Amino acid sequence: MSIMLEGLTKRYAGLPVVNNLSLEIGAGEFFVLLGSSGSGKTTVLNMIAGLTSLDQGRILLHDRDVTRLSTQDRRVGFVFQNYGLFQYMNVAENIEFGLKIRKTPRKVRRARRDELLELVGLVGLGDRMPRQLSGGQQQRVALARALALKPDVLLLDEPLGALDAKIRIDLRRSLKRIHRELGVSAILVTHDQEEAFDLADRIGVMSFGRLIEVGTPEDLYQRPQTEFVASFLGTANLLLGQATPQGVQLGTQKFPLANQEDQSASDGRVQVLFRPEDVALAPEAEALGSPALSQGRVIETGFIGTAQRLRLETQPLPNVRPISPAPAYGNRNILIDVTRPPDQARQFPLEKGDSVWIGLRSVHALSHPGLSFLLVTDGSPRSRAGVALAGQIARHAHARMTVLACERKPHALDAYLEEARKELGSGLTALEVHRSQKPIEEAVRVEIESRPLDLIILAVKRRGDMDLAEELLNLGEHHLLFVPAEQPLPRHALICLKAGEPGKDDVLFAGRLLRHLGAEATLLCVLSETENPELDEQQANRFLEGGRESLSLLGVNSDTQLSEGPALDTLLTGIRNPEVDLVVMGAPLPRPGRPATLEGVVGQLLQKTQDKAFLIVRSHYLQKPYSRQ
Amino acid sequence: MSHSGAEHRAATPAWSVWAMQGVAFAFLGVMVVIPLLVILQDGLREGLMEFWRQLNLPAARHALQLTLWTSALVAVINAVMGLLIAYVLVRYQFTGKTLLNAMVDLPLAIPTLVTGVMLVVLYGPQQPLGAWLIERFGLKVIFAPPGIVIALLFVTLPFVVRAVQPVLKELDVVQENAAATLGARRWTIFRRVVLPALRLPALSGALLSFSRAVGEFGAIVIVAGNIPMFSQTAAVYVFGEVESENRLGASVVSLALVAISFGLMNLIEWVSRRAGKGRV
Numbered sequence: 001m002s003i004m005l006e007g008l009t010k011r012y013a014g015l016p017v018v019n020n021l022s023l024e025i026g027a028g029e030f031f032v033l034l035g036s037s038g039s040g041k042t043t044v045l046n047m048i049a050g051l052t053s054l055d056q057g058r059i060l061l062h063d064r065d066v067t068r069l070s071t072q073d074r075r076v077g078f079v080f081q082n083y084g085l086f087q088y089m090n091v092a093e094n095i096e097f098g099l100k101i102r103k104t105p106r107k108v109r110r111a112r113r114d115e116l117l118e119l120v121g122l123v124g125l126g127d128r129m130p131r132q133l134s135g136g137q138q139q140r141v142a143l144a145r146a147l148a149l150k151p152d153v154l155l156l157d158e159p160l161g162a163l164d165a166k167i168r169i170d171l172r173r174s175l176k177r178i179h180r181e182l183g184v185s186a187i188l189v190t191h192d193q194e195e196a197f198d199l200a201d202r203i204g205v206m207s208f209g210r211l212i213e214v215g216t217p218e219d220l221y222q223r224p225q226t227e228f229v230a231s232f233l234g235t236a237n238l239l240l241g242q243a244t245p246q247g248v249q250l251g252t253q254k255f256p257l258a259n260q261e262d263q264s265a266s267d268g269r270v271q272v273l274f275r276p277e278d279v280a281l282a283p284e285a286e287a288l289g290s291p292a293l294s295q296g297r298v299i300e301t302g303f304i305g306t307a308q309r310l311r312l313e314t315q316p317l318p319n320v321r322p323i324s325p326a327p328a329y330g331n332r333n334i335l336i337d338v339t340r341p342p343d344q345a346r347q348f349p350l351e352k353g354d355s356v357w358i359g360l361r362s363v364h365a366l367s368h369p370g371l372s373f374l375l376v377t378d379g380s381p382r383s384r385a386g387v388a389l390a391g392q393i394a395r396h397a398h399a400r401m402t403v404l405a406c407e408r409k410p411h412a413l414d415a416y417l418e419e420a421r422k423e424l425g426s427g428l429t430a431l432e433v434h435r436s437q438k439p440i441e442e443a444v445r446v447e448i449e450s451r452p453l454d455l456i457i458l459a460v461k462r463r464g465d466m467d468l469a470e471e472l473l474n475l476g477e478h479h480l481l482f483v484p485a486e487q488p489l490p491r492h493a494l495i496c497l498k499a500g501e502p503g504k505d506d507v508l509f510a511g512r513l514l515r516h517l518g519a520e521a522t523l524l525c526v527l528s529e530t531e532n533p534e535l536d537e538q539q540a541n542r543f544l545e546g547g548r549e550s551l552s553l554l555g556v557n558s559d560t561q562l563s564e565g566p567a568l569d570t571l572l573t574g575i576r577n578p579e580v581d582l583v584v585m586g587a588p589l590p591r592p593g594r595p596a597t598l599e600g601v602v603g604q605l606l607q608k609t610q611d612k613a614f615l616i617v618r619s620h621y622l623q624k625p626y627s628r629q
Numbered sequence: 630m631s632h633s634g635a636e637h638r639a640a641t642p643a644w645s646v647w648a649m650q651g652v653a654f655a656f657l658g659v660m661v662v663i664p665l666l667v668i669l670q671d672g673l674r675e676g677l678m679e680f681w682r683q684l685n686l687p688a689a690r691h692a693l694q695l696t697l698w699t700s701a702l703v704a705v706i707n708a709v710m711g712l713l714i715a716y717v718l719v720r721y722q723f724t725g726k727t728l729l730n731a732m733v734d735l736p737l738a739i740p741t742l743v744t745g746v747m748l749v750v751l752y753g754p755q756q757p758l759g760a761w762l763i764e765r766f767g768l769k770v771i772f773a774p775p776g777i778v779i780a781l782l783f784v785t786l787p788f789v790v791r792a793v794q795p796v797l798k799e800l801d802v803v804q805e806n807a808a809a810t811l812g813a814r815r816w817t818i819f820r821r822v823v824l825p826a827l828r829l830p831a832l833s834g835a836l837l838s839f840s841r842a843v844g845e846f847g848a849i850v851i852v853a854g855n856i857p858m859f860s861q862t863a864a865v866y867v868f869g870e871v872e873s874e875n876r877l878g879a880s881v882v883s884l885a886l887v888a889i890s891f892g893l894m895n896l897i898e899w900v901s902r903r904a905g906k907g908r909v
Contacts, residue, residue, distance in 0.1 A: 049806075049810055050809075051806050051809070051810075070809075071806075071809040071810055072809055072810075072812045072813065072814060073812075074810075076810055077810065078806070078807065078810040080803045080806070080807060082801065082803055083803075084801060084803035084804050084806065084807040085804070085807075086804055086807075086808070086821075086822055087804070087825075087826065088822075088825035088826060097808070097811055097813070097821075098811035098812055098813075101811065101812050101813050101817060102812060142807075145807070145811070146810070146811075148811075149811065149812070
């Protein structure tokens, strides 16, 4: 491996800008980090070059650990977006700078400089000053300068970003040729998909500091695993359908999956992707030549040079929920984007308003189901803190979020929701806003009936209301997060384990959230005479160690703590540690005849911990709650 | 800039343009040109020979020389230290940065007379520090040239810092980072990449502080006393001659000071024009 990154993490003001990123890049590979601005991709490059320090992780270049080395000793070539040429040196001096510092003889220097000028196509311009060159030429000089020392790796930070479209394509071609000729391992950072597809051997898609997926351009486009990558690259039609052993059911029709083998025979709901070019259109269902989805209507047409672009609308299909394109507000119809080559557009012309049959040539199921959050608010100050926290978690977790506003006069609520929508808007995979005049319990029940939820974030005045909490827990299998009035993004969680039970679910879900937040955890287990008389210290330690292992597999750092004493007091002491800003406790799932209850330690702790975030994780394993004290 | 400005201005009646220009010229004439002409006339009224003789009086000559070498020394020290302070202020983040930045301007706000008093209180022979310096190094600060240099350093501190700071701010860190990836150490980066861009602004700041130092009176008259042939600077000499009613001597040395300032002004103008061109 020529570049190895292990668990790189960087935080600014507590927020992880690069979050536990690991990556291996082969010798001679051209790797592209693709992401929108602020996704942390440039920070990764700066960390490899030693221009930014890292909080955690390790960097190896050609098996040499350079994590602690200074920039000067790392032997990386770096090309910056804004060229960074030395303004008071001419082109030749710029290129020779690194060689001169290493006291290379003048003759060798000149030979190398001429060789490089030829490589980047600037022969004869050695005497020019940087300001006498065009942007494209300046970037060529910067490239030559970076290559002068024959670096181990070449790092390119949006090298084409500041250039005009035409020059960009020219330089892209040169870059490809030069990389092929030299065979140097390279990482290029860009937000331009076309550039990434054209240059990359492999692409890594980044978002909010995390590497979401890595693969060849074709893999990522045709067979993405996550909703984020599916909709980030190109145009995606995404529907939530029903998985079956034969493939996937969308409405009445079953579609075979392109990736049937890795569909782990799950019988649940599955996200289905088909690209605009995979849609077949015909006047009759029989003429489609592929399984028909339904009949639809053309609502938009356009021309994009190489193809015709159409947007269609179909009636809602049973058990199918559209994800992308996002359905129009207050409209349940499914939208589908289609592109057709010009010859097809000529053979079967379509106008706005025309009716047409829609078939799917190829569908792909995403292996990652994606999380679904519900944020319950009432416009109180606490709900404002909740919006900020929930937004952060949902962004990092790429969760779909629904904001449910309850118990407020419609007028006040509208203004508040407008504000919340603005704050949440950027970077969320999907955001819906619902409002209800009903009491919270009722409103949440309606939401849960329409779809399964993974997490309910409760940011309302009635936080201390145990009846409400119990009722919400009894509505389904979701986890429940209580938000305090003021909440910074959690950095350190206290996971309270009830020893003797496997506790696997609490640890795993908490670990997933913590990973998204870049937070750490302390696993706390209480040895108590009254709680677990049969448990001995050795067992408890093994149990804690297992939890730590599971967390570290998720990339979350944690330590363990074993305390003796009455459960309530011991846990309270742990919670009152000022470092802790999130408390995680397990609670059993409701069972027929045995509703969930917050009597006992969990409820008492919840009532006594109003100033910290409190997450109740539902566990299949947890048979009984902490007993009453 | 004046060109394009004139071209794009809306038409104004000719008489109002003349009126405005007339007022501007009259004001400049009354406030600047006439006093300058008067001192020129007064200094030369006894003829060039007498002018030369007055200039070459031992006390006058010594005062001018003292003024020139202390000011030159101060300009050089300022160039180095000003660069350093500006670099620290622009390139590093630390607590108290805002305070330090504000402190740089403080010397401009403090009356120079007060500066003199402060230095006497600090370095006076009866004060602990002053006494220690005399005893340990035999260095007399107050009522001696070192006091002049320290006073001048105090009052001219901001000039180089404020000349370099904006240029340094504009100077892309990317160039420094690029040099680092090419193996250049910190000092090499500063010398080969940063300094070339700062040379002219630093020079223009140093010349400004030189010209300010040549004319300084308030701080020096307190710190240096008025010892002819030892610690009397040109400005203090002029003051002494006025006091002792030797108007000619005062005018002659004043004229010399005006000539130095005028020459420096032109030099500074030229340097900043070149600095401006270099950065485009």
